[in-house]
Each structure stands twice: as C-alpha cells, then as structure tokens.
Amino acid sequence: xxxxxxxxxxxxxxxxxxxVASAEAQTTADISGWGTGEVSxxxxxxxxxxxxxxxxxxxxxxxxxxxxxxxxxLAGEQIFSHYVTSLNIERYCEEAPHYDYTWFEMQHSxxxxxxxxxxxxxxxxxxxxxxxxxxxxxxxAVQKAMDMGMLxxxxxxxDDAIMAREAARYTRFPPLARRSLGGxxxxxxxxxxxxxGENFLETMSDNMLVIVMIETVEGVNNALEIATVPGVDVxxxxxxxxxxxxxxxxxxxxxHDLQIKVRNATYRAGKLYGNAAFANFEGNPLSxxxxxxxxxxANDGWDNPNVPGAY
Numbered sequence: 001x002x003x004x005x006x007x008x009x010x011x012x013x014x015x016x017x018x019x020v021a022s023a024e025a026q027t028t029a030d031i032s033g034w035g036t037g038e039v040s041x042x043x044x045x046x047x048x049x050x051x052x053x054x055x056x057x058x059x060x061x062x063x064x065x066x067x068x069x070x071x072x073x074l075a076g077e078q079i080f081s082h083y084v085t086s087l088n089i090e091r092y093c094e095e096a097p098h099y100d101y102t103w104f105e106m107q108h109s110x111x112x113x114x115x116x117x118x119x120x121x122x123x124x125x126x127x128x129x130x131x132x133x134x135x136x137x138x139x140x141a142v143q144k145a146m147d148m149g150m151l152x153x154x155x156x157x158x159d160d161a162i163m164a165r166e167a168a169r170y171t172r173f174p175p176l177a178r179r180s181l182g183g184x185x186x187x188x189x190x191x192x193x194x195x196x197g198e199n200f201l202e203t204m205s206d207n208m209l210v211i212v213m214i215e216t217v218e219g220v221n222n223a224l225e226i227a228t229v230p231g232v233d234v235x236x237x238x239x240x241x242x243x244x245x246x247x248x249x250x251x252x253x254x255x256h257d258l259q260i261k262v263r264n265a266t267y268r269a270g271k272l273y274g275n276a277a278f279a280n281f282e283g284n285p286l287s288x289x290x291x292x293x294x295x296x297x298a299n300d301g302w303d304n305p306n307v308p309g310a311y
Contacts, residue, residue, distance in 0.1 A: 067207040079299075082103070093119075107156050131154060157215045165229050190204065214237055216246075227268070234274050242258060277293070
C-alpha cells in the first residue's frame with residue numbers, strides 16, 4: 001500500500017517527516033551528467049593545495065603532532081588502517097605498530113566503549129593513531145571516545161551540514177568547539193606527549209582528526225556544505241553503501257561520477273578526500289587524491305598474518 005505524506009505523518013508522527021524527506025531526496029536527485037564522462041576532476045592549483053583549511057583550523061598550524069596519522073595526511077601521504085571489531089588485546093598490540101591508524105569499529109560491531117578503552121590502555125602510543133568509528137555523532141558518543149583517549153572519530157552516513165557539525169563540535173575544546181572537560185584515561189595517555197610550555201587542551205584539539213562518511217546520494221548532493229563545516233578534516237566515501245544507496249556498481253561510470261563530485265567538493269573546501277575501500281588507493285583515476293582508507297597495506301611492509309578479516 002502506498003501512503004501519502006499526510007497519511008504517513010498521521011501514522012508515524014513527526015519523525016516520519018524526516019524519513020519521507022530523505023526518501024524523496026534519494027529518488028529525485030539531480031543526476032544530469034552522470035555516466036556521460038563529462039563530470040571531471042577539478043585541477044589542483046599550487047595556491048590552493050589539498051587540506052589547506054584543515055591545517056588553517058588548527059590553533060597552531062606548525063605544531064608538531066603526536067597524531068602521526070594526521071601528520072602524514074598533512075604531509076600529503078596516503079594512510080591505511082587495521083580493523084578492530086572485538087576485544088583482543090594481544091592481537092591489537094601486535095598489529096597496531098605496523099599501521100598508520102587503528103580503526104576501532106563500533107557502528108557494525110557489539111564492541112563496547114570499555115572494550116576499546118582496555119585495548120588502548122594496554123598499548124598506549126603503540127604507533128597507530130587510535131580512531132573510533134562511532135555509531136552516531138551524539139554528544140554522549142563523541143565525549144566517551146574523547147575521554148578514553150581517541151585521537152580521531154569516524155562518523156557514518158553524514159547527509160548534510162547539520163550532521164557534519166555534530167560530528168565535529170564535540171571533538172575539540174573551546175575556543176574551537178564545545179568539547180567538555182571530562183575524566184577517563186585521556187590525560188594519562190597523552191599528557192606526557194604535550195611539550196613543556198604548551199597548553200594541554202589546545203594541543204589535544206590540534207591533534208584531533210574528524211572524518212565524515214558520505215554514503216548516500218543525498219550526501220553526494222550536499223558534499224560541499226558537508227566538507228566546508230569547520231572542524232571536519234576528511235570526507236570519506238563509504239563505497240559499499242554508496243553503491244547500495246545509488247544503485248550503481250562501483251566499477252560503473254555513474255558511480256565514478258559520484259566519486260568525482262565528492263572529490264571536487266572536498267578539494268574546494270580545503271579538506272582531504274578518502275575512500276573506505278582501500279582498493280581505491282591505486283588503479284582508480286582519483287587514486288592520487290584518495291588519502292585515507294579503511295584497511296590496506298602495513299606502513300612498514302609487515303606481512304600481517306591475520307589478513308584478510310577483521311577481529
């Protein structure tokens with residue numbers, strides 16, 4: 001049975017409005033030019049490099065970062081992670097020294113905040129920068145990640161600037177944003193890394209890395225407004241879900257055009273572009289621009305005996 005918007009609202013209440021609007025945005029998206037080969041990557045010019053706004057947002061753009069993943073990104077490098085989905089301290093401590101960052105997964109796992117905190121505490125400053133994919137961008141979720149000592153967050157399925165703002169606002173302290181001062185193991189892990197004479201809160205804010213994922217057609221259409229939100233550092237495509245939501249195979253021209261649209265918007269905003277599927281780091285026309293990936297090769301050539309598969 002097909003309901004009108006009015007009938008749907010009567011049955012479901014206000015929450016249904018957002019659902020209907022989202023569904024309509026997906027089906028009425030402007031797809032002019034997709035699949036024609038006419039959508040092209042904008043040229044990078046020397047006076048407007050990748051990531052300029054990401055660096056400019058820092059309180060001290062010249063600060064030496066202990067978030068080595070962020071430092072590598074600002075240096076123009078591609079970075080890769082290992083993938084943690086359950087509590088396994090031994091395996092985490094074995095793998096983390098060989099990767100640019102650890103992707104702790106809490107969107108699609110039953111892992112708890114306590115599990116993540118235990119692994120981080122067991123091997124602090126092990127090499128890979130600790131980054132957590134949250135189930136959502138609520139204040140409570142982000143603050144727990146911050147208090148346990150994360151140096152970055154990944155927020156899934158960001159469709160507009162409001163969602164992007166929620167992803168960024170609780171990760172950095174005032175005056176940049178509105179992260180509150182809590183407890184946890186944050187101070188014991190990262191306090192010793194703050195140089196004498198530097199402000200702890202300012203240093204932590206500058207070391208934060210905020211990654212938002214675009215996974216829907218609606219997100220692609222709003223990519224520029226998402227990327228320009230202050231505090232967002234990296235705009236990453238969730239490749240499998242973007243294929244599911246758009247209906248286009250990842251090897252199709254239409255899908256490639258979606259990637260170009262996100263890439264162009266991210267470049268215009270002065271941020272960095274990435275793809276969850278690490279296969280995009282080579283063999284794709286945009287590979288040189290794709291800086292951050294989920295999984296991929298170890299940064300020191302280590303042959304990971306646990307690949308493939310997360311844990």
